[in-house]
Amino acid sequence: MSKQFWQRPIAWLITGLCLLLCLFTLAACEPVPTPDQVNGNSAGNRDYLKTVLKRGKLNCGVSGELPGFSFVNKEGKYSGLDVDICRAIAAALFDNPDAVQFRNLNAKERFTALQSGEVDVLSRNTTWTLSRDTSSRLSFMPVVFYDGQGLMVRKDSNIKEIGDLKDADICAQTGTTTEQNLADQMRKRNISYKPVVYEEVNATFNAYQSGRCKAITADRSALVVRRTRLADPENHLVLDFVISKEPLAPAVSDGDSKWSDIVKWIIFSAIEAEDLDISSANLATQLQSKNAEVRRFLGVDGSLGKDMGISNDFAVKVIKHVGNYAEIYDRNLGKDSAFKLPRGQNELWRNGGLMYAPPFR
Structure with missing residues (x-):
């Protein structure tokens, strides 16, 4: 037999061993998955709606130290515009505005708490900026208060x-x-x-x-x-x-567009309700309206809520339990509050302000 006959199997063996060594090295360097990742709940792969519904309550990050926006009294009761945003989300999801667990967060820890999944929504008088929207991996919701x-x-x-x-x-x-x-x-x-x-x-x-x-x-x-x-x-x-300029807006973590859409349109529903002149006081009457736009918005006709994966009458639940944007503003910061802050830029677009919801259709 020729010398080359013996050399070829040896070369193949060496090549195979090298490949196995490379594969072993790559496997050893692969990061060990966290329990959240094993369960499909990594930061970029969380099904927030499923998690929140299973938990039975919304985890909401707030300040807890700013009257008018989020403040907790001696009895442990929360109030404020930021608080009512979370109550509106809970109302839409559970038909219960009290299905919320509030967590006080300071300015330094608020983004980490959201990114790690400790809270589902951050509603904490937070300014929407480019860097926070991108490098901080946040997804900002509609502006709820225009400030400076x-x-x-x-x-x-x-x-x-x-x-x-x-x-x-x-x-x-x-x-x-x-x-x-x-x-x-x-x-x-x-x-x-x-x-x-x-x-x-x-x-x-x-x-x-x-x-x-x-x-x-x-x-x-x-x-x-x-x-x-x-x-x-x-x-x-x-x-x-x-x-x-300080556009203050709630935020959710990047990575779950479905959850982002749900929170976004629940907030928009409070603004649109005011624009359609629907309030907690006249809701029962408006539910009998023949106006196609009102009927679609309230979920009487169409499938806007169902298409998002939540109740078709989610806007009704928001208005019934929390009110439209004007009601939320007035009781926390405006004419019905201790602060009497004029709405200014926070008026509806048709009244010279910046508050505006895209069409519900």
Whole structure:
């Protein structure tokens, strides 16, 4: 026999062993799946609707420290516009606005809690920005409050404009857009200042109240409502100028478009209800309407809700238990609240505001 006859099997054997070694190495480097991934619940592969319905309640991340938006009283009862957004989602899914477990989150931990699945929805006076929408892997829902950043000072400080804050200590909450916005504006105007930052909103306002800072910056709505809780509210002034755009919107985690669509259209339903002049007070009458647009929106005709995978009358449940957008706004921030905040940009589009829902068809 020739020498090549013996050499070929040996070469094949060596080649086979090398291939096996490569496959073994690749398998060893493969990450071990987490329990969530084994169960099909990884961050990018979660069936939120199925999980929430099976759990029987919605897990909602809020601040819990901002009156008018989300605040918990001594009895443990939550109230506010952000709270009512989550109550509206629970109403649509369970016909029960109280089927919500609220979790207080500070600005630093809120996104991690959402990304990890600890909460199903983040409804925490959060500004919609490009980086949060992309690199933070969040999916923002419709804007529920159009705001702008401002500054509050003591009346006796004689501060009238931003230039009067040269070399001043200014309190801000870290982990928020306010910290960066302030830096941008002061740099733009070549005004030196000293930022004093805190992680917790209460600590930030307490520092301002104690005189640690000459001014405090936050969303104007937050300044207005927190001013009422200061020991001497009449001695503090929210300055007129606005230094940024702050569209505040709930958010869900990326990776489940079905869940995102459901939350999105439940929120839109509160806005559309006001636009169609449907409220909790006239809902029974509107359910008898002959108007095709109203009947479709309320689920009397068509299959809008069913097509999303939820009850066809989801909008009815939202209006019955929580109300339309005007009712939510008025009781938490507007004319029926302690704050009496004018709606301004938060009026419906037909009243000169920015609130607008796409067609329900």
